[in-house]
Amino acid sequence: MELTGTVLAGPEYEPLEGRVVVEDGEIAAVEETETESTDIVCPAFVNAHTHVGDSIAKEAGRGLTLEELVGPPDGLKHRLLRETSREEKVEAMARSLSFMESAGTAAFLEFREGGVEGVEALDDAAAGLDVEPVVFGRETVDVLEVADGFGASGAHDDDFTAERVAAREAGKPFAIHAGEVGPDDIDPALDLDPAFLVHMVHAESMHLDRVADSDTPVVVCPRSNLVTGVGLPPVEALAERTTVALGTDNVFLNSPSMFREMEFAAKLFDVEAPEVLRMATAAGAEIAGLDCGVVEPGRPARLVVLDGDSDNLAGVRDPVRAVVRRAGVDDVKRVLLP
Known part of the structure; x- marks a missing residue:
């Protein structure tokens, strides 16, 4: 499975245009690559x-x-x-x-x-x-x-x-x-x-x-x-x-x-x-004592995908601030909780 868009990656939640590769419920890779997706992928x-x-x-x-x-x-x-x-x-x-x-x-x-x-x-x-x-x-x-x-x-x-x-x-x-x-x-x-x-x-x-x-x-x-x-x-x-x-x-x-x-x-x-x-x-x-909360390889793929093109989030310039200060339940597109 691949999730594409802006990934809030690593312990600093750095915005990264790319994809998260999920295999058997685990994050196998976080890769920087061009994508047309406007989704925002962050830890659950x-x-x-x-x-x-x-x-x-x-x-x-x-x-x-x-x-x-x-x-x-x-x-x-x-x-x-x-x-x-x-x-x-x-x-x-x-x-x-x-x-x-x-x-x-x-x-x-x-x-x-x-x-x-x-x-x-x-x-x-x-x-x-x-x-x-x-x-x-x-x-x-x-x-x-x-x-x-x-x-x-x-x-x-x-x-x-x-x-x-x-x-x-x-x-x-x-x-x-x-x-x-x-x-x-x-x-x-x-x-x-x-x-x-x-x-x-x-x-x-x-x-x-x-x-x-x-x-x-x-x-x-x-x-x-x-x-x-x-x-x-x-x-x-x-x-x-x-x-x-x-x-x-x-x-x-x-x-x-x-x-x-x-x-x-x-x-x-x-x-x-x-x-x-x-x-x-x-x-x-x-x-x-849980191994989640960070999007990085080797972690369980407990993730939230937000619709970055929702009426609420379209046009966002700072995705981390948007998730924290603006996003809501209506912006949730997908939740992965393996």
């Missing part, structure tokens, strides 16, 4: 933080605080999840995953409520789809038997030492929310030596130093932070110190579209388009 996205269980209640909770929305155990989302049948949850999640796949997402890192049953429900929702879930189970230690890791709500909610020890013994990553509503839970979160932190809206200089010293990756979710009114993460400062990836967070607050997340981040923060694209692709893949 990795959504580095989601709560797709919230698909049961999209746009619920208008006017509520973050604690009222998602605070365990009695925030709105938790009450709704308890009231909803397993069948309804699976169907709602499957619809969101189908959208994510059609929008070019290759994989997503999910903080999944509901313990073992919650992870198994997500597995059922993902059955038959090519988008890959990387599931961080929650609530009970035994969830590590079926999940890819453990995802903690935050150091203010509980002492997660036992869960951290259990994850280490299981050889699986431990991740935790930190600094979403204030700075006080960041040091306790870092003390747990997590695989990555989520949010870090209220990171102060001493926290940034600790992140740099420990080389702890951070997943930021700026659209979600804006919606919940907690502020915005210091993306530029974080990006100077560690790996930063983008996530869309709760589905009931935001569409799980990486196009929207990239555009928001690129226009709000002083970060160049190639770096934002990396946050939406290779950075999330790196955190998840």
Whole structure:
């Protein structure tokens, strides 16, 4: 198989007129050559933080605080999840995953409520789809038997030492929310030596130093932070110190579209388009231990082909900026997720 057009090639996403040769689900070659194709070929996205269980209640909770929305155990989302049948949850999640796949997402890192049953429900929702879930189970230690890791709500909610020890013994990553509503839970979160932190809206200089010293990756979710009114993460400062990836967070607050997340981040923060694209692709893949996010030989051919001649993209002069700041789901021509 050959994909032709402008290829955003290599770890720097350099625009290259040419073709990508795919053999047996792998990128066999990236070649520079003249082509009449106006397509744009880029790596498929990795959504580095989601709560797709919230698909049961999209746009619920208008006017509520973050604690009222998602605070365990009695925030709105938790009450709704308890009231909803397993069948309804699976169907709602499957619809969101189908959208994510059609929008070019290759994989997503999910903080999944509901313990073992919650992870198994997500597995059922993902059955038959090519988008890959990387599931961080929650609530009970035994969830590590079926999940890819453990995802903690935050150091203010509980002492997660036992869960951290259990994850280490299981050889699986431990991740935790930190600094979403204030700075006080960041040091306790870092003390747990997590695989990555989520949010870090209220990171102060001493926290940034600790992140740099420990080389702890951070997943930021700026659209979600804006919606919940907690502020915005210091993306530029974080990006100077560690790996930063983008996530869309709760589905009931935001569409799980990486196009929207990239555009928001690129226009709000002083970060160049190639770096934002990396946050939406290779950075999330790196955190998840996946070998994707870069268009180069030897990588899995997890790719998105955009129609460069769509009404939205026709006339684009800078294809990387176009993918990050302008493109949308309607511009997707083809998604390859072997």
